[in-house]
Structure formats: C-alpha cells, structure tokens
Amino acid sequence: DIVMTQSPDSLAVSLGERATINCKSSQSVLYSPNNKNFLAWYQQKPGQPPKLLIYWASTRESGVPDRFSGSGSGTDFTLTISSLQAEDVAIYYCQQYYSDPPLTFGGGTKVEIK
Amino acid sequence: QVQLQQWGAGLLKPSETLSLTCAVYGGSFSGYYWTWIRQSPGKGLEWIGEINDSGGTFYNPSLKSRATISTDSSKNQFSLRLSSVTAADTAVYYCARGTWAARLGFWGQGTLVTVSS
Numbered sequence: 001d002i003v004m005t006q007s008p009d010s011l012a013v014s015l016g017e018r019a020t021i022n023c024k025s026s027q028s029v030l031y032s033p034n035n036k037n038f039l040a041w042y043q044q045k046p047g048q049p050p051k052l053l054i055y056w057a058s059t060r061e062s063g064v065p066d067r068f069s070g071s072g073s074g075t076d077f078t079l080t081i082s083s084l085q086a087e088d089v090a091i092y093y094c095q096q097y098y099s100d101p102p103l104t105f106g107g108g109t110k111v112e113i114k
Numbered sequence: 115q116v117q118l119q120q121w122g123a124g125l126l127k128p129s130e131t132l133s134l135t136c137a138v139y140g141g142s143f144s145g146y147y148w149t150w151i152r153q154s155p156g157k158g159l160e161w162i163g164e165i166n167d168s169g170g171t172f173y174n175p176s177l178k179s180r181a182t183i184s185t186d187s188s189k190n191q192f193s194l195r196l197s198s199v200t201a202a203d204t205a206v207y208y209c210a211r212g213t214w215a216a217r218l219g220f221w222g223q224g225t226l227v228t229v230s231s
Contacts, residue, residue: 036215040216040217040218042159042218049208049210049221049222049223049224050159050208050218050221051221052216052218052219055215055216055217055219056215056216059215059216061216061219093158093159095159095217095218097217100161100164100172101161101163101172101173101174101175102161102172102173102174102175102176103149103161103164103217104161105158105159105160105161106158107158108158108159
C-alpha cells in the first residue's frame with residue numbers, strides 16, 4: 001500500500017494569512033503516460049462528508065475558491081490556502097489514487113484560526 | 115445537480131451483515147466510479163472499495179474479503195454489504211461518485227453504523 005503522511009497534524013493561522021499543508025507519499029504517484037499526479041485534496045467540516053478541492057495534484061474542482069491551490073509532483077505535495085477565511089476551518093486530507101487497491105488517505109491536518 | 119442519498123441499518127450486533135444502499139439523483143449512472151469509504155469515530159478515512167467505470171470491483175485487502183459492492187443501474191443505486199461485523203467496523207460510512215481523474219467527486223451524507231452486542 002502507498003502510505004500518505006501529512007504534516008503538520010494541526011496548525012493555527014491568523015485570518016488573511018497563508019496556510020500550508022504538506023503531504024508525502026511512500027512512492028511516486030506520477031502516472032507517466034499523461035504526466036499527471038494521482039493526488040487529491042479534500043476538506044471536511046464537522047458533521048459533513050469530505051469535499052473534493054483539488055485533483056491531479058493541482059487542478060481545482062469546479063466552484064472551489066482560487067485561494068486554494070495544490071502543487072508538487074512525485075512524492076511531495078502541498079495544499080496552500082493563500083488567505084485564510086473563517087469558513088476554511090476544517091480538517092484537510094490528501095489521498096492517492098495512483099495505486100489501488102487500496103486508495104489511501106493521509107491522516108489529516110486540522111486548520112484553526114489563531 | 116448530482117445528489118447521493120444513502121440509507122441502511124444503523125445498529126448491528128457482532129457477526130451480522132452490514133447493508134447500505136446509495137441512490138444517485140440528477141446524473142448519469144454509467145461511466146463513473148462508485149465507491150464506499152468509512153470513517154471511524156474521531157479517526158481518518160478508510161477506502162472500502164469501488165466499482166469502476168468498466169464494472170470491475172476492487173476492495174481494500176484489510177477487509178479480508180468481507181465486503182461486496184454491487185450496482186443496480188435500473189434503479190441508479192449501488193450497495194455495500196460487509197459480513198461478520200465486529201465493533202471495529204463501527205464508523206460513518208459514505209458513498210461517493212467519481213471519475214478516473216477525480217475519484218471521489220461527490221459524496222453521500224454519511225450513515226453512522228454502530229456494532230454493539
């Protein structure tokens with residue numbers, strides 16, 4: 001199985017400031033035939049299902065604010081919230097879908113307001 | 115607007131079979147990946163398995179062949195059965211629809227399943 005490791009476990013950021021979440025996979029999730037990284041990011045708020053934010057490591061899902069961006073390739077990835085808003089308080093998960101079964105998730109990063 | 119509505123028994127005894135169904139409204143049923151995921155209380159997300167856009171099924175090996183996912187395209191529904199449940203299977207279970215590019219694009223609301231004697 002590909003192991004996904006997120007850091008930090010939690011972070012507190014002031015409103016309007018940048019939040020950066022890291023995700024590392026135990027092996028590359030870069031699919032050579034189309035040069036795409038099979039890595040997605042999800043946002044989960046309390047009592048709600050996760051919501052897809054980013055797929056292919058950097059493609060924003062329709063309707064997701066452009067303050068959310070994804071970057072990275074191979075085994076190292078980053079989700080950045082450029083200007084944290086109150087509604088962004090949530091747990092964020094990365095997930096690889098390069099190798100299944102099984103698809104695997106990171107352990108989550110809790111983002112709070114400082 | 116696609117909606118996934120799921121239902122099933124919320125309280126089971128050890129050794130019973132978990133059965134959940136997810137209905138898809140407002141979108142096509144063919145050509146998508148249909149997936150089940152679960153989340154234990156206070157824990158992270160665990161992929162259970164999927165039926166892909168070619169009809170192939172794949173399961174998490176950690177479930178030791180206890181899971182079965184099936185579809186009923188005539189009703190725009192897909193289902194999960196998990197046999198021989200134990201307390202460790204207590205979790206919120208989610209259904210989801212996706213594509214090859216974005217595997218879990220739409221999620222159901224979640225169903226809490228508790229296993230207790």
